[in-house]
Amino acid sequence: MLTLLERVHIQTGARRVVGYHCRCDCGQETTSTLNNLTRGLSASCGCTQIKHGMYGTPTYKIWRQMRFRCMNPGAADYPRYGGRGITVDPRWDSFANFVADMGERPEGKTIDRKDNDGPYASWNCHWITARQQSANMRSNRRLTFNGETLTLTDWSRRTGLGVTTIRERLRRGWSVEVALTTPPLDPVPRAPRAARASA
Numbered sequence: 001m002l003t004l005l006e007r008v009h010i011q012t013g014a015r016r017v018v019g020y021h022c023r024c025d026c027g028q029e030t031t032s033t034l035n036n037l038t039r040g041l042s043a044s045c046g047c048t049q050i051k052h053g054m055y056g057t058p059t060y061k062i063w064r065q066m067r068f069r070c071m072n073p074g075a076a077d078y079p080r081y082g083g084r085g086i087t088v089d090p091r092w093d094s095f096a097n098f099v100a101d102m103g104e105r106p107e108g109k110t111i112d113r114k115d116n117d118g119p120y121a122s123w124n125c126h127w128i129t130a131r132q133q134s135a136n137m138r139s140n141r142r143l144t145f146n147g148e149t150l151t152l153t154d155w156s157r158r159t160g161l162g163v164t165t166i167r168e169r170l171r172r173g174w175s176v177e178v179a180l181t182t183p184p185l186d187p188v189p190r191a192p193r194a195a196r197a198s199a
Helices: 034-040 058-071 095-102 130-135 153-159 165-170 178-183 193-198
Strands: 002-012 017-025 029-033 109-113 125-129 142-145 148-151
Touching: 002 029, 017 034, 017 153, 029 034, 058 095, 109 130, 125 130, 142 153, 142 178, 142 193, 153 165, 153 178, 165 178
Parallel strands: none
Antiparallel strands: 002 017, 017 029, 109 125, 142 148
């Protein structure tokens, strides 16, 4: 639960030993000796003893993972979050504030940012299903047509065209308008002359 921030020296009796200033997942900062850290004797700032009744709950785990991937360069997902500038509102350094703003996690839902390039903050987050979150992934291409921007998957549902069909039409040079309004054809033909010219 501790993220190492800075190497320090700690006076223990007559000796000075190596230690680290750390930030706990709960947002508090603490200092511990290297010996205690490597032996697992210092695993948190002591917050695990707090009797808020929510330690280990799905809501707590989501809060902890959210902070971990944004604040810990050693996290596997850090390059896609903290590594590209995604931050966590300092107010959410406190788990209690997170719960006050978001409430407990509804069954079957996870936290999601409305603006995928914005921070984890009350104004930019909501609880959604895994399916909804999948549609919001950065890898899910978005297309704009008639002033409306939807994911390729959503356009597929809207038009009845297969995702593969739309993607292949675009790959062949079709304009978005023609790709989304032309009835299904098999096999996919070459791009209409108008579509190639507009591209």
